[in-house]
Amino acid sequence: xxxxxxxxxIKWYEEYNESIFKFIFMMIQDYQQAEDLRHETFxxxxxxxxxxRHDGNxxxxxxxxxxxxxxDYIRKRRPIMLFKEVFNLKKDESPxxxxxxxxxxxxxxxxxxxxxxxxxxxxxxxxxxIKGLSIEETSKVLNWSESKVKSTLFRAIPALExxxxxxxxxxxxxxxxxxx
Numbered sequence: 001x002x003x004x005x006x007x008x009x010i011k012w013y014e015e016y017n018e019s020i021f022k023f024i025f026m027m028i029q030d031y032q033q034a035e036d037l038r039h040e041t042f043x044x045x046x047x048x049x050x051x052x053r054h055d056g057n058x059x060x061x062x063x064x065x066x067x068x069x070x071x072d073y074i075r076k077r078r079p080i081m082l083f084k085e086v087f088n089l090k091k092d093e094s095p096x097x098x099x100x101x102x103x104x105x106x107x108x109x110x111x112x113x114x115x116x117x118x119x120x121x122x123x124x125x126x127x128x129x130i131k132g133l134s135i136e137e138t139s140k141v142l143n144w145s146e147s148k149v150k151s152t153l154f155r156a157i158p159a160l161e162x163x164x165x166x167x168x169x170x171x172x173x174x175x176x177x178x179x180x
Contacts, residue, residue: 009046012058017042019059019131020066026126027070029115037073041066060133063141067123074119113163121156128153 020041025034044065045052052061114122127138128149139146 005046005049009042009049012045012062013042016059016062020062023063023126023131024066024070026111026114026130027119027122028073033073037066037069040069044069057137057140060137060140063127063131063133064143067141109164109167110160113160113167116163116167117156117159120152121159124149124152125156125160 017038021034021038024037024041025031028034028037041062045062048065052058114125123142124138127133127141128135133141135146135149138144138149142149144152
């Protein structure tokens, strides 16, 4: 019979694994790597279980772990990404397998535009508007002050709107809540 630690990690996995995967995937746009990082997130949660404050929010703690792992992955990949850009090698932009994530047309447009804005903007939009975290929860996940979360989101929305307009998804109308 699993002990309470194992039961809690299993419960968290059942509740949050999809949300963790989608967050990571939206950051790196690599399905296989997002699966690996999701797995690593729960392994780290298991290993560091004793550092979790049980009066805190498990989802926020798991997203913090996922965020840190994803940032580490991105930092390690930067030289490869720069190499690809220099030699004009294109990233695979083929759609995901059907079973991965069902993306509606408007969601797909948003996904494409999100991938082209600043990383900090992308993170705050994903956490606040897509994942629905509060300002406080977002500040904990990103390890930012609440005022930085607010100001970054304030700048991120117009940047996303500009990117969507640039790609022809809107005809000079503001981004509505149905897209974010």
